[in-house]
Amino acid sequence: MDLVRDVMDQKLLDREDCEMGRVDGLVMEVGEHSQPRITHIQIGGTTPWMRLHPAFARLSARLAQMWGPKRKEPVRIPWSRVMTVGRDIKLDVRVRETGAIDWEIWIARHIIERIPGGGHVEEG
Amino acid sequence: MWIKRLLGLSLIFATACKPPTPAEQMESALSWIGTAGMAGKAWLRHTTPDTYTRQTLELSHDKLGQLADELLKSPPPGADSESLNSVLARSRKRIARLEALITAKNVRGFARELDALRADQRLVKRMSDRMEPNE
C-alpha cells in the first residue's frame, strides 16, 4: 500500500457509508526495537493546517477555541478499524461515536435549525 | 535573469498607469453622444421605457461633462479646442433637453432635438477624424 497515494487525503466513510471527512494525517508509532507502524488516522483539527505551516495550525486552533464545538484535539481513529482501502476508506465505526462530525452537528443545531426550512438533526 | 523580468514587469505597471490620451477621450465623447442618440431613437420607436431612457440620457450627460472638462484642460493636438468645447457643451444641453422632453411626453420636440444631436455627433466625428493619429 502506498500511504501517500492510497491513504492520505482519501475520503472516509463509516460502516453506514456516512461521510466522516478525510484522512488529514496519520499517527505512526516508532519503537526502539520494532518496525514503525501506523496506529491511527487523524481527522480535522489543526492536522491539515499543520501540513501548510505551523502558523496556520496555531490560527486554526485559536479560532476553534472561540467558536464551534471547542474540540481541543483532532479526531483519532485506530488503524485497526480500517475495513477497506479503495477509492474511499471504509471504517468499522459509527460516525457519531467518533466526534468526526462534531462541527457538522454544532452548525446544524446552532445555525441551520434556527432558519425556517432548515430541518432537524437526528438524535443519537 | 529574474531581476530583469521583475524590472520589466514593474516598468509595464509604471507606464501602464497612465490616463487616457486626448484622442481616446474624443472617442469616448463620441461614444456617449452616440449612446444618447441610440437611446433617444429607441424611445421614439417605443422600444424602451421612460425611466431607462431618462437614466441613460442622464448618464450620457454626466460622462460627456467629465470628458469635456478633461478635453478643455488638455485639448487634442490639431483640434480647434474652442469649437470642440462649444459643440460638446451644445450636445450636453441637447441631451438635458431630451430628458425633459421625455417627462413632457413631447414626441415631436424630442425628434427635432434628436436630429440636432445627430448633427452635433457628425461634427464631432469630423473633428476627431482631422486630429493627429493616436498610434
Add this chain to the structure above:
Amino acid sequence: MKKVLAITLGIVTSVGGFLEIGSVTTAVQAGAAFGYQLLWAILLGTACLVFLVEMSGRFSAVSRHTIVDATRERFGFPFFAIVMVGVVLVFFMVLVAELGGIGLSLQILTGIGFPWWAVPVSFVVWFLMWKGTFGLIENGASILGLVTISFVVAAVKLNPDWGAAAHGLLPGMPGTDKAKYGFLAVSILGASISPHLMYFYSSGAIEDEWDKSYIPVNRFIATLGMTFGGVLSMAALVAAALTFQPNGVEVDTFEQSALLMTTALPKWGFFLFAASMLFTCLGAALETSLAIAYFFAQGFGWSWSEDLTPSKNARFCFVYTIIILLAAVPLLMGIDPIKVTLMSMALTAATLPLAVAPFLFLMNDPIYLGEHRNGWISNTVVAITILISFVLALIAIPLQILGG
C-alpha cells in the same frame, strides 16, 4: 428518458455558466470595439471548454468522484489549499458580478438602482438554494435561459456579412488599440474557460447519479451545451458589431449594453435583453454559489447534496449562505458590477493554470478512470489549454491595467 432529460445539465451549465454577465459583457464590448475580429476568442474558448466539460463529466461518471475530490486526493492538502485560495477569491468575485447582473437587469426595467436590489436578489438566490433541489435549479434555469435565443434572432435579423464574420474566426491583430484588443481576448477566454463550470458539471454528474452508461450522453451534452453557449455568445458579439459600431458607441456600461437588440427587434429587444441577463445571471449565481459550496464540502470530505434537507448537510449549506451574504455587501456599497465582472474575468484567466493543470494527471489516472482514460486527442487539447492558461495567467493582469 432520464438520459434524454440529462441534456438539461449541459444546457444550464452552458446557459447559466457560459452565458452570463461576463461572457455577454465581453462579447458586446468586443463587438462594439472591434467588429467581428474577436470571434476567434469565443471559438477557441468554446472548443477548450467542450473538452474540459466532457472530461469533468466522464471523470465523475466513471470514478464516482468529483474533480475536487480527486484534486485533494491526488495532489494533497497543500496544493488543494493553494487552489482553494484562488478559487474562493475568483468565484466570490464572479458571484458578486452575477448578483450585480441581476440587479442591473432589474434597474433598467424599473429605474430603481442596483444597490437597492442587492438584498432582495441575494435572498432569492439563497432561498432557491435553501428550498430547491438540484433538479429544480438545473431545469428551471435552463428553461428560463432559453430566452437568450433572442441573441441569435437579433444577430440574423441584422443581416451580417457572413464572410467577414467567418474571417473573424481566425486570430488577427487590429490596426489600433492593441492593448484593449489583447485585454478583451484574455477576458473572453477567461469568461469562457471558467473553472466553476467544470466543478459544477462534475458535481452535477454525481447529483444526477451518472454512471459509465452516461459516457456517450455526456459527450453529447458537453458538445451540444457548450457549443450552444458559444453560439449565443458569438451572436451577442455580432449583434453588438452591427448595432453599436455604426453609432460609434464603445460599450462600457450595462445601460449601453441594454440597447443591443433595440435595432434588430424594435418591439421587444430591450425587454428580451433584460430578461436574458436576468435569467442567465440568476442561473450563474446559483451555479457559482453551488460551485463554492461543493468545493469546500468535497475538499474537506463533508456531506453535500442540493437534494438533502439543510440540516443533513449543515456545513455545505452554511458555506453558500455565508458566501451569498458576503457577496451582497459590495453591491450594497454601490460598487459597479461591470467593473467587478471585468476584473473577475482577468483574475479567472490569471488563476486558470491551477484548475486546468491537474486535468492532465487526473484524466490519465488508471485508478480513477480505468479504460476510460484520455486518448491522445483529449490529452493534446488539455496540454494546449494548459499552455493557453499559463500565457493568460502571465498577461492577464498587465493587460487589465493597460487595456482594461
